[in-house]
Amino acid sequence: MAGDGHGAERTAAGLGLEAVSVRYGETLVLDGIDLDVAPGEVVGVVGPSGSGKSTLLRAVAGLEPLASGRVSLGGRDLAGVPTHRRGLGLMFQDHGLFTHLDVEGNVGYGLRVGGRPDLDRAARVAELLDLVGLTGMGERAVDRLSGGEAQRVALARALAPAPGLLMLDEPLGSLDRALREELTVELRRLLGELGQTALHVTHDQGEAFALADRVAVLSAGRLVAVDRPADLWADPGTAFVARFLGHPNLWTVEVDGEGVVSLAGTRLGRVAAGHPVRRAGPGAVDVVLPATAIDVDAAGAVEAVVDEVLFDRGRYRVSGSLEGDEPSARSVEFDTVTGVATGDRCPLRLDLDRLRPLRPGGTSTP
Amino acid sequence: MGRDRAALIAGAAPGGSVGDRAARGLAAAVPVLFLGALVVWPLVAVFDRSFDGVGLGAVGDVLGRSSVRSVLWFTVWQAALSAGLTVVIGLPIAHVLARYQFRGRAALRALVIVPFVLPTVVVAAAVGAAFDRVGLGFDRSLGAVLAAHVFFNLAVVVRVVGGFWAGLDRRQVEAAMILGDSPSRAWWTITLRQLSPVLSGAFLLTFLFSFTSFGVIRVLGGLRRATVETEIHRYAIARQQFDVAAVLAALQIVIVLVLAVATARFQRRHALARRRSSPPLPVVGPVRRLHLAAVVGLVLVVIGGPVVVLVEQSLRVGDRYGLDNYAALGERIDLLPLSAVAALGNSLVFAAGAAVVASLVGLAAAVTITGGGRVGRLLEAVALLPLGVSAVTLGFGYLVGLTVFDLRRSVLLVPLAHAVIGLPFVLASVVPALRSVDPRAREAAATLGASPSAVRRTVDWPLTRRALATGAGFAAAVSIGEFGATSFLGRGEASFTAPLAIFRLLSNPGETLRGQALALSVVVGVVVAVVAAAMEWRRQPGVTVL
């Protein structure tokens, strides 16, 4: 079994969820989740709070009983397998470190209960502390650690027994942004190097996109989308997912038989035959256009009045409105490197090839 | 959430193995059998005997008497007032002992437990004499009763609450203060809230002690003040109207059970996970110095005063001072079946036995109680009965009920009875500690491959060890100071303990006897303080470790 693992010879296991449901009393917290995680793959699970993300992890860990469905790891059905025999690693947002043990005691815990010999264990602990950048800090008391250090200890502790599946529950949620970004990169590198299968739960889609090979979106206990980050970003599929991922430009456009797309009377351009939006038309179509598909360009076909400008790390995030008489329906957001100010008129070029239709549904509203 | 998470983690999760279930069953069986045999069955037996041929009419008759109702009312409110005062005075002491790092802290902690084992009559006599000598009258009054209850029970609040307090995370209070709470408001909103489970437990224990207090009421309260406890004694012993005594005893049991259930519910609702502990604060700056000085002063006056008087009187030999009374403790005098020192030896053996039994049973009970479920809730309430039920009732229950293996005639019954009385202290200390273990830590351990039993061993145990030491120390102290059960269940020489020797010495006229009784009381106090200090010392393996 992977959890009893022996150092580097890990068995990266694949995870399978089939129609997994979890119930708290009358409430269905997870509702028929189907999800496969390939060996070595990192899947990020995102969703608003209360969508069932953490419950999904707990169900996989055996910390919550299944109402129905099946969880398997490495092809082995986990029904009836208690938590401690599942060969998992779990890292919490509030890390749940053992306050009565020092750093070394925490990291070596899983090895100790797994019966690894002392010498072997010490070496493995040192190796992990190196891995997470805490070399030589084994004798520190855990309540004297900084937030970042505590997270690294929690990570090292989870990785030490070489779990078949690593589960990360908001692993970086309590950290400040810079640290979070730094650790995200590190985590990404680490998981890749180790070929670690991982299930990563977060409410922060940015973190999920940065870490995961694929991202799954949960809403009210249901899985509403699973895809590679870039694909999911480019084609969220539903307004709920699009909004959750942070897409600003969600419009209801008119598409005519010629492929001409207009927004509240303003002509945006024309899409080619075979374009998904055209297939959804003709008529009113809900669409999303990524902010990055909009450029400020003197030759642009439409013009927007700038309402607000936010300077963000070298770029301006602009929200404005297209000309017309229904401002709220025609707001548009885009990024630009050129300086703009409120009230400016910007000519915009819209890459309508990246316009995608949205299906109804997938919202978290009951 | 409709489901007890703790139970799930403790192993009730799907797939808890047969071995785990067997271990849990065993953990539940130990306290169930223990309390069943030594509490429930004797009570059933004595009620069966007492109500022999008596109808329910007698019950209504007794309860209908206005004198009984006024006795009941007095019993309850004096106990509530005593417990409230004890908590109010004990809290600042618990706080300083738990939070401040200062020289003499261990000595102060040890001193606090001394009154707990001093015989009422000795303290009353010594303090009364001291009052008389400086020309102050020492009145038998309600005030004297309350003062005595605070004096004797302060240790319960200070140590049970203090032990838990030391493990609290101070950052929450700090966070509240940053958010704009004044320190006092933060204390009310955060600290008191965090302490409430253990505070309610300590309140209940002191309440029960005062509820069934016998010596203090009789000696200091004057004969006009009757409580349910003294009335039971009166009806059972002097009047031998066992049926009336039994009705009163049943009343006690009902009250204890109601309180126990209410407290347990409160504790479950207010249990908080402890994420990390804060190291003790150094005493720097005038504010902390003043604070510390005030609290130490309080302890020295409330506890040190009577102790100093006791020591002074024990050193009096005729018109001079000397160690004669202490020197005499090693020799057997004809009044006693053993020398006082040998009796103290018996006390220590019983204390060790009682502490071990109470700890083992208490730990098993605490695991069952925190695991949730009906058995745990039942245990939690039943374990408190020995404190809240009159000694006469339980003592008679043993005589009537424990005829199997002739247990009532075995000297083992004495340490077992001590363990029964010590058990609530172990639970009061261990259950809140166990409840406050961060469930995340347990879950993390489980995912790392720790079986439920390994989780208990490697996560729960290290975090509750300290609380268990507090509880075991208390059980030992209870045993060393115990008089009623030892006297009632004693088997002569083999169970002749120090408190029995003190009473025997005081039951004959003669100056040297009084002196030796006082000297022996001082020695008992010192022994208990040393035992407590030793446990303290073992309990502090490092600065940062809980």
Next chain:
Amino acid sequence: MMRRTNPYPATSVGRPRWPWLAVVTATMLLAAACGDGDDDTSAAEDGTAVDASDDDASAGDGDDTSADDEAGTSDDDEVVDEDSPEAIEPGVTVTLLTHDSFSVSDGLFDAFTLETGIEVEVVNGGDAGELVARSVLTAGDPEGDVLFGIDNTFLQRGLDAELFVPHESPGLAAVPDELELDPEFRVTPIDFGDVCVNYWVDEVDSAPTSLDDLTRPEFAGSFVTQDPETSSPGFAFLLATIATYGEDGWEDYWTELTAGGVTVTPGWNDAYYGEFVAGGGDKALVTSYGSSPVAEVLFAAEPIDTPPTGVLSDSCFRQIEFAGVLAGTDHPAEAGALIDFMLSEPFQADIPLNMFVSPANAEVELPDLYAQHAAEVADPLFLDPATIEANRNDWTERWAEIVLR
């Protein structure tokens, strides 16, 4: 073993209730007899006393039976002769259930064990009241084989609860008849003493000489006694006032006493060590024992010849302590043998300086210290056990009405 119930005199059927005035007179005689006993010759035989009395026990048993039981056949005699040595099984442990004040010299029972092979286990069962209460509660299924420490104030309660089976000890021959309150021999008198008002000599201008004196203004507020419901001496003192003033007068006496200010404690030690001068208190008078001055001398911090306390002999109420074989015992013969031993010289001589009461055996010489300092009570007060039991709750309730409310 069963035959022991057989040979009791016919008188046992109609148990006479002694009129208590007659008892009081009888007790006077008894006191006189005790005084005489001091000069007796038996003391010279100390060394052989054990053997002698034990020989008496085994031989006397049979003798008494055949002599007393006139209806007894010769068969019975044979049974006695065969049984006597067999009835007692060596190696048996006899449990002596007694009160907390029971105390004997080290190794006192060794001679008995050597002689009979019976081991003795002493179990202290609380104070006298608790001892009786627990025995009543376990009647028929007793915790021990012999009960010692039931006194005349509780005797009737024990008899009514059928705690005892009869045992007629040969040692009774040396016991004044006045001490034998049960003609059926269910209990055997072992010792007697007096509960008396004591005073601290240096604290009183003139010693009180009668119960009436206690109500004099000079003693107002300086007397401490005990609650008769929870204290054996407290109850005995109440009985003393009832015996003195009678059913019609005692309440007036207590009303007067209360008006002058009397302190009442729950138990003896709270009174003696908590309120009385001896323990540092300010009360000059206390209800204690006629023998208390003996203990004051024996346990003085610095050697003294004269006790600091005196005894008001007019206030003395006589307490007689009994032993009995508990009904339901598995070892009645051995239990009887223990009672016989308790009436024999070694045990009886050990009593005065250990338990501060007088031995029932009139032939035993009192230790000098005891004889010298124990109060000489010519005319102790006394009440019949049946009367006491019949009125106990009523009396204590009326007492409480007067004194506590």
